[in-house]
Amino acid sequence: MKRVFLHILLIILMLFPGSVSNLAAATASPEDSQVVLAFLYNFTLFVEWPEGAFNSKDDPIIIGIIGDDPFGEGLHSLKGRTVNGRKVLVNIFKDIQDVRVCHILFVSDSERDRVATIVAAFRKSKMLLVSRIPDFARRGGTINFITTSNKIGLEINLEAAKREGLTINSRLLNMSKIISGS
Amino acid sequence: MEKIMPEKLNKLLGVVFVLCLLLSVGSVATVLAGEAEESAKPKDDMLNLNVEDLFNIEVTSVSKKTQKLANAAAAVFVITQDDIRRSGATSIPEVLRIVPGLEVARINATRWAISSRGFNHLYANKLLVLMDGRVLYTPTVSGVDWDLQDTLLEDIDRIEVIRGPGATLWGDNAVNGVINIMTKHAQQTQGALVTGGAGNEERGFGGVRYGARVGDDSYYRIYAKYFNRDKGVDSMGHETPEQWDLARGGFRFDSEPARGNALTIQGDIFAGKAGEQLQTVTLAPPFTTAFDDRRKQLGGNILGRWQRSNSDTSKISLQSYYDHNELQDQYATERLDSFAVEFQHQLLIIPRNELVWGVGYRSAWSTLRDELAKSGRIPVSPMNPVSRQLDFYNAFLQDEIALVPEQLVFTIGTKLEHNDYTGFELQPNVRLAWMPSEKHTLWGAVSRAVRTPSRLDSDSRVNYAAGPNPDPVTNSFLPSYLAVIFGNKVVKAENVIAYEAGYRSRPLDWLSVDISAFYNVYKNLQTGVDETPFVEMSPTPHIVVPMRFINVNEENVYGAEVAANLKPVESWRIIPGYTWLHMQQVNGPSMSGPHDNPQHQFSLRSEVDLPYALEFDSALYYVDNLSSQGMPSYVRVDARLGWKPLKNLELALVGQNLFDGSHSEFGGIFVLPSLPSQVERSIYGKVTWRY
Numbered sequence: 001m002k003r004v005f006l007h008i009l010l011i012i013l014m015l016f017p018g019s020v021s022n023l024a025a026a027t028a029s030p031e032d033s034q035v036v037l038a039f040l041y042n043f044t045l046f047v048e049w050p051e052g053a054f055n056s057k058d059d060p061i062i063i064g065i066i067g068d069d070p071f072g073e074g075l076h077s078l079k080g081r082t083v084n085g086r087k088v089l090v091n092i093f094k095d096i097q098d099v100r101v102c103h104i105l106f107v108s109d110s111e112r113d114r115v116a117t118i119v120a121a122f123r124k125s126k127m128l129l130v131s132r133i134p135d136f137a138r139r140g141g142t143i144n145f146i147t148t149s150n151k152i153g154l155e156i157n158l159e160a161a162k163r164e165g166l167t168i169n170s171r172l173l174n175m176s177k178i179i180s181g182s
Numbered sequence: 183m184e185k186i187m188p189e190k191l192n193k194l195l196g197v198v199f200v201l202c203l204l205l206s207v208g209s210v211a212t213v214l215a216g217e218a219e220e221s222a223k224p225k226d227d228m229l230n231l232n233v234e235d236l237f238n239i240e241v242t243s244v245s246k247k248t249q250k251l252a253n254a255a256a257a258v259f260v261i262t263q264d265d266i267r268r269s270g271a272t273s274i275p276e277v278l279r280i281v282p283g284l285e286v287a288r289i290n291a292t293r294w295a296i297s298s299r300g301f302n303h304l305y306a307n308k309l310l311v312l313m314d315g316r317v318l319y320t321p322t323v324s325g326v327d328w329d330l331q332d333t334l335l336e337d338i339d340r341i342e343v344i345r346g347p348g349a350t351l352w353g354d355n356a357v358n359g360v361i362n363i364m365t366k367h368a369q370q371t372q373g374a375l376v377t378g379g380a381g382n383e384e385r386g387f388g389g390v391r392y393g394a395r396v397g398d399d400s401y402y403r404i405y406a407k408y409f410n411r412d413k414g415v416d417s418m419g420h421e422t423p424e425q426w427d428l429a430r431g432g433f434r435f436d437s438e439p440a441r442g443n444a445l446t447i448q449g450d451i452f453a454g455k456a457g458e459q460l461q462t463v464t465l466a467p468p469f470t471t472a473f474d475d476r477r478k479q480l481g482g483n484i485l486g487r488w489q490r491s492n493s494d495t496s497k498i499s500l501q502s503y504y505d506h507n508e509l510q511d512q513y514a515t516e517r518l519d520s521f522a523v524e525f526q527h528q529l530l531i532i533p534r535n536e537l538v539w540g541v542g543y544r545s546a547w548s549t550l551r552d553e554l555a556k557s558g559r560i561p562v563s564p565m566n567p568v569s570r571q572l573d574f575y576n577a578f579l580q581d582e583i584a585l586v587p588e589q590l591v592f593t594i595g596t597k598l599e600h601n602d603y604t605g606f607e608l609q610p611n612v613r614l615a616w617m618p619s620e621k622h623t624l625w626g627a628v629s630r631a632v633r634t635p636s637r638l639d640s641d642s643r644v645n646y647a648a649g650p651n652p653d654p655v656t657n658s659f660l661p662s663y664l665a666v667i668f669g670n671k672v673v674k675a676e677n678v679i680a681y682e683a684g685y686r687s688r689p690l691d692w693l694s695v696d697i698s699a700f701y702n703v704y705k706n707l708q709t710g711v712d713e714t715p716f717v718e719m720s721p722t723p724h725i726v727v728p729m730r731f732i733n734v735n736e737e738n739v740y741g742a743e744v745a746a747n748l749k750p751v752e753s754w755r756i757i758p759g760y761t762w763l764h765m766q767q768v769n770g771p772s773m774s775g776p777h778d779n780p781q782h783q784f785s786l787r788s789e790v791d792l793p794y795a796l797e798f799d800s801a802l803y804y805v806d807n808l809s810s811q812g813m814p815s816y817v818r819v820d821a822r823l824g825w826k827p828l829k830n831l832e833l834a835l836v837g838q839n840l841f842d843g844s845h846s847e848f849g850g851i852f853v854l855p856s857l858p859s860q861v862e863r864s865i866y867g868k869v870t871w872r873y
Contacts, residue, residue: 035239038228042236073491076441077229079398089398091369094339095263097832097872098370116752117791121829151238175237 033070035152036132036145037077043104043128043143044083046172050165053103053126060087064127066099066118067108096121107131107141115139126164138181142166146177157181255593255613255625256348257283257684257698259745261341263366268789268799270822270836272384272409272866274363275328277335279803280787282759283345283698283743284359285779287805287848290859291414291424292456292477294328295848298345298359299700300739300765300779302848307633308357308676310348314365314448315524316485316503319355321572322518322548324636329456330479330507331363332430334389334405336375336870339366345743346700347631347680349609350580350595351538357631357678358702365448368393368401368436374873381836381866385410400437406430413457414859415844422859423474428454444489451482458856460513463560463648465662465724470648472857473512481507497528513562517549536582538595544574548637558721560648560664565641574634575600580611591615603635604675623686631680635673639708639731642669651725660717663725667710674706674733692749699742707735736768753791760784780806780815797824808848816845818861830872838864 044061061083065071069092081088093099096118105127107118112133119140122129129141136144137157142164146153154176161168231239259281271277275294279286285302287295297306305325311318313333318326341363344352348360371393378388387410393403408429414422432450439445456479461472485503502523509516526540548571552564580595596610611629618624647665651657684698710729718726741763748756761783784804791797799822807815819841824834839845839861849858 034228035236038231038236039233041229042233046233073442079441081229087398091372092367094366094370097263097267097336098366098372100372113749113752153237172233175234 032147032152033072034074037071037074039145039152039154040104040106040130041078041081041088042172043130044088046169047104047128048167048169049103050126053165054086058085058087060089061104062102063088063090064099064102064105065090065092065108066096066105067094067110070108070132102127104128104130107133107136109133115141124163126166128164128166129160135181137179140181143176153177155179253591253615253617253623255591255615255627255684257345257682257696257700257743259283259343259345259696261343263336263338263340266335266338266341268797268822268824269801270799270820270834270838272335272387274331274333274335274341277341278343278361280757280785280801281343282745282783282785283761284343285761285783285805288861289848290422290458290856291411292329292426292458293856296326296328297779298343299702299741300763301358302779304848305638307636308355308678309359309361310352310354310356311361311363312352313363314485315487315501316483316505317353317520317522317544320507320518320548321546321634321636322516322550323638324355324633327507327509330452330481330509332407332428332452333363333365333432333450334375334391334407336377336389337365337371337391337403337405337434339364339370345698346627346682347609347611347629347678349631350578350597350611350629353542353576353597354574354599354601354607354609354632354634357633357676365434368403368434369395371403371434372401375870377868377870379834379866379868381864383412383838383862383864384866385412399439400435402433402435404431404433412862415862416857416859417846422459422857423457423476424459424859426454426456428452428456428479430454442491444487444491446487446489447485449482449484452479454479458511459859460511461857462513462554462562463645463664465560465648465664465722467650469650469662475512477509477511477856479509481505495530499526499528500524501526512553514553514564515549515551517547519547521545534584534587537580538582539577539579541577542575546572546574548572550637560645560721561643563638563642563644565637565669566643567641570637570641572602572637574602589617591617599632599634601634601675603640603673604632607632607634607675607677621688624684625686626683627680628682629680630677632675632677634675638669639673640669640671643667648724653725656725660723660725663715663727664718665727665729667729667731668713670731670733673708673731676704676706676708676733678705679703694747696745697742699740701740702738704735704737704739706733707737708733709735734769738766738768740764740766755789757787757789758785759787778808778810780808782806795826798822799824805847811849813846813848816842816847818842818845832870834868834870836864836866836868 040063075090078088078090091100091102105122107129109132111118115133115136130143131141132145137155140160142157142160144155146155156176156178158178159180261277265280266277269277269280275286275296278284278296283298285297289295289304293304295302295304295306297309301308305323307324311326318331320327344360346359348356352360371391373393375391380386389407391403391405395401411426414424416422430450430452434448437445456477458475458477459472460475461470463469464471483503483505487499487501489499491497505520507518522544524540524542529537531537549569550565551568552561554561576597576599578597582591582593584591593613596608599607609631611627613627615623615625644667645664646667648662651660651663680700680702682700686696688694708731711732713728713730715725715727718724744760746758763779763781765779787801789799801820803818805816807813818839820838821840822834822836824832826832840863844860844862846858846860
């Protein structure tokens with residue numbers, strides 16, 4: 001009986017790998033999460049961090065993600081990139097408690113119910129708080145993404161940026177909507 | 183060692199199996215490697231665009247990956263790390279109390295009975311439990327030794343609880359449910375954590391964890407923990423000897439050696455001593471005797487997993503582990519060594535099909551050596567043979583088909599498993615989920631699942647009772663009888679056909695509701711059949727009144743579970759839950775009485791965020807009586823006050839079972855290796871510091 005079973009297994013195993021390549025032909029239309037990731041990468045170029053945000057000249061720039069990771073495999077495209085001599089690294093955190101030092105903190109959609117807690121927890125942490133959650137900047141975050149007619153835009157809370165000691169390049173500000181909030 | 187298969191043939195087949203497994207992995211990997219290179223390019227290009235261009239890119243809608251749970255065609259409940267922290271629980275079984283639809287009963291200070299949808303017992307044999315993919319269910323007695331399962335609770339990412347059959351994807355014995363405990367990726371546990379506390383029941387506990395990065399893509403953590411718990415108290419108010427010390431340590435290493443490849447290596451070791459009160463039968467009055475003992479617990483495991491993915495369309499995973507457990511007390515010395523290797527391939531056939539298939543092999547070497555006969559006492563459940571190797575092979579295939587994309591999803595799949603006792607077992611399921619809008623999911627499922635026989639069913643001889651011989655003719659030279667249940671070498675697999683339906687909804691932003699109902703038809707349930715009494719001469723002459731395990735029973739079980747999540751204001755979360763269960767015997771009494779399970783269970787939890795970084799959490803549990811055990815219903819109230827005076831510091835004061843000095847939750851059914859005791863009021867303080 002076992003022999004029969006193993007034969008069946010062998011047949012399954014031999015059949016599948018061959019067909020895999022045909023089945024997995026992927027489509028590659030850009031998802032908004034990919035564009036968001038590209039924006040996060042650009043922020044490392046257009047934002048200046050205050051004194052003390054980095055310990056040394058070659059300290060990496062760390063992009064943190066709190067909550068469910070919306071980028072998945074896309075994160076690999078950041079691998080090996082450097083900005084002004086600093087490596088770009090990504091850290092994913094499930095809970096507030098886990099969050100370690102980072103320079104950009106992306107607050108995932110899954111944290112919708114915890115915006116106030118997160119914003120309060122990282123006040124004056126020298127981090128750039130970014131999210132896709134609506135009104136995130138109005139509620140004390142620094143930048144949130146908005147989608148209008150299939151294009152992505154930014155809302156930036158300059159008071160929050162100032163509070164964290166962050167300087168945002170005017171080239172980015174010119175294309176964004178400036179809002180005020182707590 | 184007795185083997186069911188001739189050893190040589192078995193080994194040969196094992197080698198062939200592993201070989202073909204490796205072959206398949208190899209070929210899949212090569213195929214995927216080619217694709218990974220190709221599909222990576224457009225994403226890289228995106229990063230090279232200047233910021234002006236980014237504002238002008240047209241995008242498609244947000245991917246729905248994280249929505250999966252809300253749309254699952256099964257009764258699923260997820261415990262998050264935050265739930266664990268705010269529950270105030272100090273062990274995994276106690277954390278599980280918060281899950282509506284689970285029955286969690288503490289038998290004594292070191293043992294738990296946990297099941298879903300009925301059939302609860304110390305060795306609840308219809309619930310599969312896994313930790314990071316490692317099976318915690320023991321094939322020696324069918325069930326989970328909850329006293330051996332633990333980790334640093336702060337390192338748990340989430341616990342997924344699936345009520346109802348999950349055999350197709352998760353494996354055998356997932357008849358009534360699956361509990362899947364998942365620890366965090368090492369990247370999420372960076373830095374130092376020190377926690378410790380003490381109280382009246384939790385006499386002292388502490389844990390340390392340190393995590394760091396090695397190179398750009400590798401992370402590790404190491405941890406150690408220790409606890410010392412207080413003795414128990416029995417229903418008469420007498421102290422029981424269940425003082426418990428246990429130390430545990432472990433590590434997890436996560437790395438991405440190359441794009442799309444993830445490697446995980448993790449392991450734990452533990453050693454402990456748990457006090458217990460053992461009971462055994464005697465052939466002279468009073469025919470039963472109890473004595474204090476300390477059970478030695480020892481174990482360790484090591485697991486490796488390699489995952490390879492190509493964007494979101496295809497994922498493969500290869501996992502292998504080795505697990506060793508040892509228990510020793512005056513009853514018996516028990517050892518269990520398990521080895522498993524599993525391969526899984528997940529494939530998204532855009533846009534409509536998501537296919538998962540896999541193969542697996544698991545081997546368990548089980549030894550149970552009786553220690554009582556040496557000292558002339560009657561053994562409790564000796565096994566013949568003392569050791570046995572059990573092999574399990576499986577293959578599964580499941581396809582999720584979006585009949586109407588994002589609205590109507592049909593799932594069909596089956597597992598084919600081979601075990602040494604009953605040969606091939608087929609465990610298919612079909613599921614349908616309908617999402618009329620993003621806020622509502624209606625689902626239904628029909629599945630078959632089996633409980634694989636264990637050594638208790640085939641090899642054991644359970645000496646469960648003794649008394650004076652009532653027969654006036656023979657009682658002068660055979661003064662006593664011994665009641666015995668014998669294992670059956672021709673066991674059958676208990677099985678269920680389960681019909682389930684459910685509705686999940688988030689009608690308002692601050693309210694979500696999850697309702698599920700089921701009707702389970704069980705066949706081949708185990709019971710005992712009387713056999714002809716005979717005379718046994720050792721240790722003193724007596725009559726044996728024998729029964730033999732037999733799989734002839736049928737039972738219908740139905741019930742419903744309701745869970746809700748309310749957030750009237752951002753700082754207040756309320757979580758009510760209700761469970762209704764009805765077990766109906768179709769023919770004759772089964773081994774587990776129909777009322778070993780509460781008919782009604784109700785829970786109400788509340789989590790409040792207060793000013794000054796304070797948290798106040800409370801929970802109320804009502805559990806109906808267990809009439810066949812004469813166990814009354816009980817109400818339990820837990821509360822926790824947490825305070826974070828600094829970002830890195832958390833203080834908590836926890837009270838459990840606050841309004842009740844002590845109460846019983848389970849006991850009184852036969853063949854408990856250790857005697858039940860009561861759950862007492864517990865108050866403890868805890869400090870957690872992170873850096």
